[in-house]
Amino acid sequence: MDYRVLKHNDVFMLTDQSGNIPKDHSYGLGLYKYDTRFLSELMMKINNVPLVLLSSNARHNYESTMLLTNPHMETDGVVELWRESIEVERKRYVYEGVYYEQIKLKSYAPKRVAFDFQMQLDVDFADMFVVRGFLGGELGAEEEPETSKQQLIRTYIGKDGVKRQAVMEWNLEAQSVEEGEISFSMELGHAEEIVLSLQVKPLVGDESVRSMDPEIALEQLRKEADSWKDSHTEVKTDYAPLQRLIDRGLKDMHVLLTDVGYGNLPVAGLPWFAVPFGRDSLIAALQMLPYERGLAKGTLRTMASMQGERVDHWRDEQPGKIMHEIRYGELASTGQIPFTPYYGTIDATPLFVILFTEYIGWTGDLDLARELLPNVEAAIKWMDEYGDRDGDGFVEYHQESSKGIANQGWKDSGDSIVHRNGDFAETPIALSEVQGYVYQAKRGLASVYEALGRKEKGAVLQEEAAFLKERYEQAFYMNDVNYYAIALDGDKQQVGTITSNPGHTLWADLVSQNRMDELVAMLTGEKMFSGYGIRTMAEGEAGYNPMSYHDGSVWPHDNSIILLGMGRQGYQDAAAKVMSGLVEASQHFEYDRLPELFCGYDRDMGHPVHYPIACSPQAWAAGTPLSFTQTMLGLYPSVIDEFITLHPFLLQGMNELHVSHLKVRDGELDLSVHRREEGYQVQIHKNTTGLPVHVNGSVMPT
Template identity: 35%
Template sequence: MGEGWTFAGEATGGGSDSVTLIEGSSFCLSERGGDLVSGTPHGLFHRDTRILSAWRLRVDDEEVDPLTVIAQEPYEALFLGRARPRPGQSEATVLVERHRFVGAGMREDLVLRNLGTEAAACRLTLRAEADFADLFAVKEGRVEPRGQYGVDYGDGVLALNRQWRGESRGVRIVAEGAACSPGRLTFRAVVPPRGEWRASVLVTPVIDGVETPTSFPLERPVEQAGPSVRSSEWRQSGPRIQVGDETLALTLRRSCRDLGALRIFDPERPDTPVVAAGAPWFMALFGRDSILTSLMSLPLDPHLALGTAQVLARHQGSSADPVTEEEPGRIPHELRFGVEASLALGGTVYYGTVDATPLFVLLLGELCRWGVDPDAVRELLPHADRALTWIEEYGDRDGDGFVEYRRATDRGLANQGWKDSWDGVNGADGRIAEPPIALAEVQGYVYAAYLARALLAERLEDGSGAERWRKRARELKQRFNERFWLPGRGWYAEALDGDKRPVDALVSNMGHCLWTGIVDADRAPAVAERLLSPELFSGWGVRTLATSMAAYNPMSYHNGSVWPHDSAIVAAGLMRYGFADHARRIAEAVLDAAAAFGGRLPELLCGFDRAEYAQPVPYPAACSPQAWASAAPLLVLRVLLGAEVCLPHGVVRVNPHMPPRFGPLRLTGVPLGEARATLTVSEDGRPRITGLPDGVRLTDTPCPCTAVATELPGSP
């Protein structure tokens, strides 16, 4: 996941002491005491608009000293603080609890606990501000007043609003028993000795005069609220894992929980979940990020991948617009809701990505292989064909047989692959590549898309169509290996630049080429050795750029950092080509990094070597949780299990290479079409699987459509 596309820098984080709560299209970024501090990225956001820019709690006009924060769910946190001692007191006696729930706004339950022997008279105030700034403006640090602001207040109610560009955004704050004035809610409480005082505050968004129903109404127990029910159903519906190593178990549980929290629901189809890219700034559908996350999390919930494909298909390009970079058949890069999206994106949908379109077709092939709702996948075939038409008519603009990109205007992303920062593509000497740029991994994605379409044609008993797409794949593979291989270097070029010269940096991207199968088998050993060389392998994962390259910087966004999802894909590619030991080293490194971060992998980490620092060095502005980082441990587990699924060909492959320290493993409820299978791996590494669909068998050898071969390798 890259930057907001109009911004050429790096993400603005909320600071290492920030707390992020998310649920659907709402999130809250606060300090660890619970306050939202004005003038910072803090805020309560709903549908890409900041509806609270300040939220400060005071007891008797004094700040509350924070003690700790307890986060049980991604949308819930308990902030514990201590009211400062009263005049004449030597010690504080009032404990302050702020129990916050985020979802379609926010609910905050306030509790004062008097631990003293005398009644405590307290005045509790909440200061509220709302700038209604667009998420883009907050993230990029360019918030300025826009439009006309209004305030209304009455008994227990404070309403703030803004009118701008013909639209209105507002927030309604309801607190029974509070005296309200502009920007302030005041409670007066007398807390009995050893007793408690309670109050609740509801903060709800108002869009064009319509108040959004709160997710956590006061009249309903929290455990019965929508987010609580969805979270519980998510955990109960997915596969269960038992593994000997508790650290691995924690990482997998955290990954599954975070992926559940990153689900957002299509407003036009409320029952269709899709996966957002990451918190806090990317709680939106991103083509590339959401597809790759869906691919990695197929064993967890295939219907999340189907929902993602369906929503992306509905927003597939239908006309040409240079401002949004929409083109017929192109899959979007980013969907946004905020009022300012039309200024930043040219509209609410931006299409400036080169890889989401082939990845979309690849995703449909994987849905077919996993037996996900064949009728729904069949309905998406016209969208797949439109995507393939885009690849050949718009993606390959100069007719050289490769897909390349150049932004249509100066408002778009300069780089439109996954390393989409302004300096993300450069040569060994550090020079920035000039467009149009044909990325190596994108050719691999196109190759996999052709083979995915061939598989889909097979399922429709269209033999001639299947052969036609396989032929295109073979031709692309031949061209790729002729033009991208650097015989004097022993690795593949990162890209071809606008003059068709190789961009010769040593990067992790060629691991994606292994993953898709476009690499010639006789060159794979050299690629495998390079990926595990000290230049690229840090001990925590694979660096995006080798230490020997001129632009290398371990603290950069894309030029030497380690991205867990990237490393997981590299490991999958190595396993595909039979380099099990190489794949296992990377897989273990990623899981060790996850353990060091308490089970939650960040978006990226610095590329310092493990021999230099005993712990992975965090990247300061990394999103966490972030979708493909959360899904990376699931792909890593598949790599270690040597697990692949191809129900159309009647096989499930399991060939474990589990490290002994992880012990025996048992997975129950793995979705395979309409069936739910159970996989066990004994301590000596022998697999056993029960509950397979009829006509499907267990094997330890690759399916023909995933085997690496000179003539006909398949899609991942």
Template identity: 40%
Template sequence: MEQASETPSPKEERAIRLASYSEPELGEMIDEFSIRASGGAAAERSRVLKCGDLFAVADSFGDMRPELVREQGLYYKGTRFLAQWQLELEGGRPLLLSSTVKEDNVLLAVDLTNPDMEQQDGRWVRHGTLHMFRSRFLWKHACFERLRVTNYGLAPVSFGIGYAFGADFVDLFEVRGLKRKRRGSLSPPKLEEGSVSVTYHGLDGVTRVVRLVFWPAPQRLEANRVVWQGRLVPKAEWTIFVTIFCMVDEARPLILFYEAALSEATETVAARKQAGCQIVTSNEQFNDWLNRSLSDIHLMITETPEGPYPHAGIPWFSTPFGRDGIITALELLWVNPNIARGVLAFLAATQAQAEDPARDAQPGKILHEMRDGEMAALGEIPFGRYYGSVDATPLFVLLAGRFLERTGDLAFLRSLWPNIQAALEWMDHYGDRDGDGFVEYLRESPKGLVHQGWKDSSDAIFHRDGRLAEGPIALCEVQGYVFAAKQAGGRIARRLGYEEISIRLEQSAERLRQQFEQAFWCGELSMYAMALDGKKRPCCVRSSNAGHALFAGIATPNRARRVAEVLCSEEMFSGWGIRTIGSAEARFNPMSYHNGSVWPHDNALIGKGLATYGFREETLKILTGLFDASLFMDLHRLPELFCGFRRRPGEGPTLYPSACVPQAWAAASVFYLLEACLGMTIHGEERRVVFDAPRLPPFLEKVQIRNLSVGESVIDLFLERRPAGDVGIDFVQRQGTAEVAVVKRGG
């Protein structure tokens, strides 16, 4: 028997913290890191561009006016460099004709015209005489803008045109609503011929500079305004170029002219899209959704030293998130496995190596999020490199297992094996805080997140009567992820020759399945509990969390059927998608972030789980609901979430005010749902594609899949919905020896 130590062990220290954790009262909790709602997307159609660590949020005019919509601006590495950027014609605002972001997400195109204007000689220029075409794109760490003015009148027109601008170098978390006691110093604007620079000296010792370069040189250049005086004869055209450079610690920009930079940006995006497979269907509206979703994914991807990584969402989450990156990669695994490879490599490189309570880190734990910016560098927020996710670690192992099945790339998995082992060890040691076999969370950082699953609002986990759950909390879906991770780890270990480890992991997974069924099943609800609280009391709430148990495969077939029935009932299914919680629950609010809204990625994972258990009609229902929702969305772009109001005839879904648009895992949801409906599994090493009882919704008669990689082979397939409801699948082209198998099921 070991003697007691005078110094408590790390596990004993955690137990002490657990004992001092008090149960929250019934009511609302406001997390200091929650996003304060403002006008947002529902009030103004935002136009978003992104390239690497640079992104811009503007209104339909192409203007940035944060006094009206606070998130507007030009951001670089977690800081808003340029806050105001507003086009002015004769000191006022032009009239908007149209505005869009091209399908490849590279270029913002805005058509404007003049209002009625009086000339100095007393003549009036009628509205619609001048046409202004404003185009903008981002490349490297610069924003390029071109303004072309054309006179379609019958007489010469004189006018002043220019921009009002302002730099504020505000941290993204300040934009989100946090207040700071101190800030760095802002130098006065430095005016030169044809350019102006503003410098910010941060408290973190970093110098940030925004430099605006104008061509041709303007007639008037001030600290916050630039004006050109123009005179155009009939049918004449005049072009102005502006380049806005964002620089950190005097890094010199690569200076390119507008056309050359646009060519590079367009070619790069086109090459990325060609790297994966392409999907074309007989439904043009569905094609619009697919194409915009794929463009959004490539918009969100940032190249890292380890490979491509999809940032989570714009504006609030344009940075690497572990959970978001993994789920996005899972959704896209059949389309482009290289994204999953980049995600796995990046997360392995940033895996926690030691205990650090200030960052909720323990050895083997996978990153939650990683932020640049002054506040992160100074520790004013804990998210410089933060590990407060309970689910990213098992999801990392799950993705590794599915990547191996998809690609057969055993050499890459061998290089990841130490990281996989560390993640598995974290689940058993640090994740299972009290040794009961379940993985729980309780924040250790006083600045960290209260809830550490994907539903991380401070009121997201509660009991049936509405009381907020106390910690530590064992989430339903997390136990499923751990189960699937141990199964995946077992398969990887066997492939690597570690038979004993494989057997041990498989046995551990089976024990977890049995414990899960006993502890989480709420028979009166026909659902798995959302969570167990700190006293092991089940949170018997009808929630979408239970659908993730199907996605992970931990549910028994009989109980999976009962869960499927509840998820697709009117209480849970809004008509557009499955709500996060049922409409009869105490905290249901269709306008809540996590308590009644509809999340596309949540629906995609549930749809995949339903299909895995054979509930293909229910998966088709989800795909149809989200497709219908996309028809009402600007640019056919599904947002991070939308409100969970019941679908009303002749109306579209209700937008959520501060949802990120675009959001990577929302954009990728259509691909996962299509894979689920087709029952498609790709076995890379065997060079084999299996379609298990494939189905297509009535609005999709034909689907072409081109450039689908299957091991070292590449195939093109043609799929057609038949009158009986099944799907015919034919080869169009094949390079290599890949085979296709179709499994048909009776009844």
């Protein structure tokens, strides 16, 4: 990862590894809030010369530290400052709407030295979509800046009439403040140090943000991190690479949390998707259910609050539909882009129902079931009416908005749905995994209806699901390759390219039992499995490209959904193979972090190949190792179950798995799995759930 990113609630900071934001960079570095950039330049210099990076540490998600020094400075044979005379430590973090940076300058020169220290600050108030080069638009204008020896205020009045301000403050009196360059005269003796504290407040509208003592802010951040760690299920294993991956996933998920008024939910990822997303937030919350189920409640309530209410082609909105993405910047609020929110997603609506049913299965929370049932029923109605555009029993998508997204499944790039001959599929398109989500949603909701005493409504959904399963086998199975098509195109022709999408239907239990072996064999065979994970598209297909975004790369979250299905269907060896590959891959990325995606080259390369613009941290990538625990335990609760069922296994090189404070229904479960010569031994250390535990069909003693 060649950048550093920090986030707290609605504010995030993106810089290079030195902590700088160069003026004419190409990656969109900056300080952001509500899709607006409040710092477009941040440079630290000594005597107007850039510093030299020594180290850059972002091990803790809530803060990063950079160590730098000065280069040699000499003019006409006269030494102004000997190289490595001044140590510059930059410690930075974001807390409660304020960016903090503590800059400690320490002299190692043998005698007292004088030098100038400069901070170059600039603000462009650019909308995120402009920064990323997607489009321009009608924009507002900036007012005259306000300056003093310890403050610089930049103000922008947007085309939407909203005032946006960047308030920059520092603790030392500056020698000069000119055109964004703040200069300080420094003089230090040997081993003497001084701390320059910078605070930047991004303000929108009439809001005010109170800054605090920087050390107190950092201490509060550390307390939040400790509280998060103590609040969720604890997983310990003797397999160190997996332990590091799980720990990193939980830390990353914490930094990605946001509350827009309905409880915490995970935003999609940093740096470009620090907003609520339909499928991303829903899938990440699903992955987190064994660890922290409160995120599911916050995600469900947030999505319900933005559920579609009318037909609006500009936003691809329809009644009952769950949104794809919401944006808060100038272009969105002036109606120049449709993301207010935008509804161009085919899978978020069934995934909303799945998260609802899975959450009820884990918690037994029938009060929330009753609260959200109108939203869930509206989602089901959308699937049956608007989702199934032509009444053929399949849910399909078609872009209506002129500035919307053409491909509306999770593989949403323009080249992702491609026929065997290389032609791109024409819409309306019915994706294989979406039919699985619909099937799973209806069956899960049928169980909730049963728990609520409404068995007749549940029986109707079960009949509809059975019909979908029969139709899916007829329409999507390809006899010539013994595999399922990724989609049906607008002419109801199979899009026959071999991809990972049908693998999601294992989790849904949509696949015919006698064809599961073929499906799993393809997913874990040489064409699909790179050695580090399951590819999005099989090697040898016309559209295959290991460097592509969706046509041959490896996406951890894609693998995680397939893994949940393999675990549910009893394919433990296949699941272990895939998980082991992903664990190995993680060791080649900074801080053992799985990125959004990586290239699909096989292991002959000697290491996984980075994808150049992958988000990291990214919510459903962070959630991937967390889903490993559920897969290894074989734990899939249902609201109508009267017992807890486990089918455990461990990865190669792993002999122990300990799970504590696992919340199921109204209680907790503490258990451990040990590898033994005769198989796996399970011990139940605590069970306050009120439900007996069955391990591979045998009832465990209480």
